Amino acid sequence: MENKINEYVKEIRVNEGYTLQELADKLDVSKNFVHMIEKEERNVTEKFLKKLVNALPKYREKLLNIYYKDKIPSDFWGNNIKRMRLQVYDYDTSLDGRVCLTNSKEVVFVSDKQFPEKSIFINVSGEKAEPFFYSGDLLVFYPEKFQNWESLNRCLVAVKMKGEIVIRKLIFKEAVPFLVAFNNEVYPDIDIKNEKIEYLGQLSEFLERSNARGMKF
The missing domain is CATH 1.10.260.40 (lambda repressor-like DNA-binding domains)
Incomplete structure (x- = not known):
């Protein structure tokens, strides 16, 4: 070539x-x-x-x-194969779950995938989410309409709180939904009922891995 x-x-x-x-x-x-x-x-x-x-x-x-x-x-390059530039945000699993919107990088990804508009692309760092995720993994959260918290129990979700994107596990405890950080020894659970929260979507897939939708924690 x-x-x-x-x-x-x-x-x-x-x-x-x-x-x-x-x-x-x-x-x-x-x-x-x-x-x-x-x-x-x-x-x-x-x-x-x-x-x-x-x-x-x-x-x-x-x-x-x-x-x-x-x-x-060369014979792989067809009409549907694209090089996409994705804006990827840092997500440190050792912290409280907030996504650093001021610290992003552009990643070139080659695929025939079509990502929904407003998908959130996340680069994992830290070791607190192992063995589910490892530092360097790229996660995708598809935007979706909220239905109910019960259907999201034990899923990894992206929400907006106080103008910031937060990624945490959604876990019910005694019938009450909480947002739980991977580093929950340091950062307390968030009672969803006590916060104004906008649901953005759940973990949908890993880039270069199999479908992650419905992954339970």
């Missing part, structure tokens, strides 16, 4: 006038590592791709396009 990612790394280095060592220093890797990438003796991983994009932002668009196109066989 023309302009494969390894070839493009060398092309960038030559265009910028960098030696192997100079590019290695910018990427915080060894000179030998860059040499092996250029000789196609090592594959470009997503971790290395991130280093490239951060160090060489003007090449970002083409780096992403080549990388993700190289990962998929």
Whole structure:
């Protein structure tokens, strides 16, 4: 394939006038590592791709396009396959469940999926949700109309409280629905009946994993 990612790394280095060592220093890797990438003796991983994009932002668009196109066989690219840029928000499971709306990143995702408008994309960090989720997992919450809390018992839900998005487990205790944080040793349960809450949706799926809708905790 023309302009494969390894070839493009060398092309960038030559265009910028960098030696192997100079590019290695910018990427915080060894000179030998860059040499092996250029000789196609090592594959470009997503971790290395991130280093490239951060160090060489003007090449970002083409780096992403080549990388993700190289990962998929040419006969796979049909009319329904798209490269989507998803705005992903951080969700630290060691905290109280609030989603950091000011700290987001753009993730390129290749799929034939059609995500509903206003879907919420979440990047998991921390260890408090293991073994259900691990740091780096990408979760999707589809927007849906609220019916009743009973049908959501033991599901992971996204709600809006006081202008913030909160993700917690919905668990009934003695017939009363509570929002429970994964780190519930530190953060107390929230009694839904005592708060003004807007239901946004439940966990619908993992990106690059099987359907997560209906997953119980």
